[in-house]
Each structure stands twice: as structure tokens, then as C-alpha cells.
Amino acid sequence: MMNRRDFIEKTALLGAAAFLPISTFSSHKGPQYKMGLQLYTVHKDMTSDTLGTLKAAKAMGYEDFETFGFDSEKGTFYGYQSSEFKKILDDLEITASSGHYGFSTYLHQPEDDLRRFVDQCIEGARALDMKYITWPWIAPERTLDNYKLMSEKLNVIGEQVTSGGLGFAYHNHGFEFIDHNGENGFDVILKETDPSLVKLQMDMYWVMHSSPYTPKELVSQQPGRYVMWHIKDMDKVTRDYTELGNGAIDYVEILPDPVESGLEFYFLEQGGNYAHSPMKSVADSADYFKKHLQQYL
Known part of the structure; x- marks a missing residue:
């Protein structure tokens, strides 16, 4: 049996470990999360050859995916009925833990229409x-009033999705950090949404590109709320997207503590500016990630 002194010493060590840098407490454990891919990166490939694209991505080491392009009226992903697409995932022994859904068109729509759409998303x-339904985009005009309106909608959706047994998150870009006379849209979202209903998916490229904060600083302000990350690199000259390892972002330096973040899933992504082709880019990013970053996650 453990005596009181041993218990205190072990508890102290565990508590201290929570404050160690990522490279200290994670690198020796090996990967703790599935390597994920946001399928927007290879959207054309997914729409032209869904099965072949997923097979190729799995061969690169991707195990988990985030979907894009759900057709709510037809109940389809990439032209497949939800049940058919799930069978493809199961047969390949891969998962889809999150999806980006088209909420932005409902910003000014009646709440009944929004709730109907949310029900369709929950069903899909x-x-x-899936574990999460994600709001990925606010269409122009990106005024503070629209950020406040969107925050109201986020709370409504979050309550509905949570009641449906799933999680709900908001994905940032760079425009949320644009200054509006001392305020910005991201601050509005943080202040006016309920953290228990609206989680956050941090796009680290856009944080490094456009925000006044680092990912670590954002996590320290809202610990436990950043349940998902998007990981992509930034061209050293143009500041556009680029393959992991080709750009200016030092992920070893900027990655937050995944435990403090509340991290459940991460997804590699590249929204354009491919060196050769989308599939070659996700292969190159996977190779770099496995060699240099996966040990931390």
C-alpha cells in the first residue's frame, strides 16, 4: 500500500508535470491523437474519387477526417448518403470526428429555419x-453587430447540438481579429458565447497570420475550450498557405499544451497554394508532421 509520504510525493510530481513544456512531457509517449486531415484541402479529389482519395490519405498516415460540403437537403456527404459514407469510413477503418457545416447563410434567417438546418446537420x-459540428465561416459583412448576432446564433445552435448529444465549435479565420475601434470580432465571440455550449477550433495559421496573440496566449485566456486545432504553414514570402515545413511557422515553439487547451482532435489543412497538387501537398505535410511534430501530439 502507498503511505502518506509516497502519495504526497507522487501527487506533487503529477501536478508539476502539468506545467512542463510539451516537448518535456509528451515527446517520450509517442502519438496520443489520430493524425487528422481537413478534407477541404483535397475537396476536388473527394468529389471526383471519394474512395480513392480516402484510401490514399489513409496510406499517408491520416486516420481521422473533418468533412466539408454536407448537403442538408439530400443528407449526403460527397454525393453519398450518410449511411453509405459511414460504411466507406468503417470499411477503411478511419473516422470523421468533425464536419464544417454551412451555417453562415442562416445568419439573418428566421430561427425556425436555422433550427431545421441544425437538426439536419445533427442527423448527418x-x-x-461525429463528435463535433463546426461553424466554419461568417460571410461578409463582418461588422461588430454581425459578430454579436452570430454569437447569439452560436449559443442557440450550441444548445441544440449539445441537447442532441454532440459538441459544437466555432472555427476562426483572420478576419475575426481585424480591429474595429479597439474591438474585434473574436473578442465579441469569446465574451458573448457560452463556453459550455460553444467550443473553439483554433486555426493556428490564421492566429499567427492575423491575430495579436500566440496560440499559447489564447489557450491561457480560455483553457479547456480549444477542443480542436487546424495546423497549416505560412509561406515565408507571400504569407499564403504552404505545405508543413516549407513555411515560417515554428510549430515546436508555438504549440500549446494540448491538455490545457482541452484538445480532442487536430486536422492538418492547406486551403490552396499547392506546390504541385493537393494530394502531393497533403502527402508532404503528413511526412513532415510525422517526422517533426507528431511526437508532441
Whole structure:
């Protein structure tokens, strides 16, 4: 049996470990999370050859995916009925833990229309055994009033999705950090949404590109709320997207503590500016990630 002194010493060591840098407490454990891919990166490939694209991505080491392009009226992902797409995932022994859904068109729509759409999203996400439904974009005009309106909608959706047994998150770009006379849209979202209903998906490229904060600083302000990350690199000259390892972002330096973040899933992504082709880019990013970054996650 453990005596009181041993218990105190072990507890102290565990508590201290929480404050060690990522490279200290994670690198020796090996990967703790599935390597994920946001499928927007290879959207054309997914729409032209869904099965072949997923097979190729799995061969690169990707195990988990975030979808893009759900058709709510047809209940389809990439032209497949939800149940058919789930079978593809199951047969390949891969998962889809999150999806980006088209909420922005409902910003000024009646709440009944929004709730109907959310129900359709919940049905599709459940069919795939997703854990999160994600709001990915606010369309122009990006005024403070619209950020406040969107925050109201985020709370409504978050309550509905949470009641449906799933998680709900908001994905940032760079425009949320644009200054509006001392305020910005991201601060509005943080202040006016309920953290228990609206989680956050941090796009680290956009944080480094456009925000006054580092990812670590954002996590320290809202610990436990950043349940998902997007990881992509920034061209050293143009500051556009680029393959991991080709750009200016030092991920070893900027990655937050995943435990403090509340991290559940991460997804590599590249929204354009491919050196050769989308599939070659996700292969190159996977190779770099596995060699240099996966040990931390």
C-alpha cells in the first residue's frame, strides 16, 4: 500500500508535470491523437474519387477526417448518403470526428429555419458518429453587430447540438481579429458565447497570420475550450498557405499544451497554394508532421 509520504510525493510530481513544456512531457509517449486531415484541402479529389482519395490519405498516415460540403437537403456527404459514407469510413477503418457545416447563410434567417438546418446537420453527423459540428465561416459583412448576432446564433445552435448529444465549435479565420475601434470580432465571440455550449477550433495559421496573440496566449485566456486545432504553414514570402515545413511557422515553439487547451482532435489543412497538387501537398505535410511534430501530439 502507498503511505502518506509516497502519495504526497507522487501527487506533487503529477501536478508539476502539468506545467512542463510539451516537448518535456509528451515527446517520450509517442502519438496520443489520430493524425487528422481537413478534407477541404483535397475537396476536388473527394468529389471526383471519394474512395480513392480516402484510401490514399489513409496510406499517408491520416486516420481521422473533418468533412466539408454536407448537403442538408439530400443528407449526403460527397454525393453519398450518410449511411453509405459511414460504411466507406468503417470499411477503411478511419473516422470523421468533425464536419464544417454551412451555417453562415442562416445568419439573418428566421430561427425556425436555422433550427431545421441544425437538426439536419445533427442527423448527418450522428450517422457518421461525429463528435463535433463546426461553424466554419461568417460571410461578409463582418461588422461588430454581425459578430454579436452570430454569437447569439452560436449559443442557440450550441444548445441544440449539445441537447442532441454532440459538441459544437466555432472555427476562426483572420478576419475575426481585424480591429474595429479597439474591438474585434473574436473578442465579441469569446465574451458573448457560452463556453459550455460553444467550443473553439483554433486555426493556428490564421492566429499567427492575423491575430495579436500566440496560440499559447489564447489557450491561457480560455483553457479547456480549444477542443480542436487546424495546423497549416505560412509561406515565408507571400504569407499564403504552404505545405508543413516549407513555411515560417515554428510549430515546436508555438504549440500549446494540448491538455490545457482541452484538445480532442487536430486536422492538418492547406486551403490552396499547392506546390504541385493537393494530394502531393497533403502527402508532404503528413511526412513532415510525422517526422517533426507528431511526437508532441
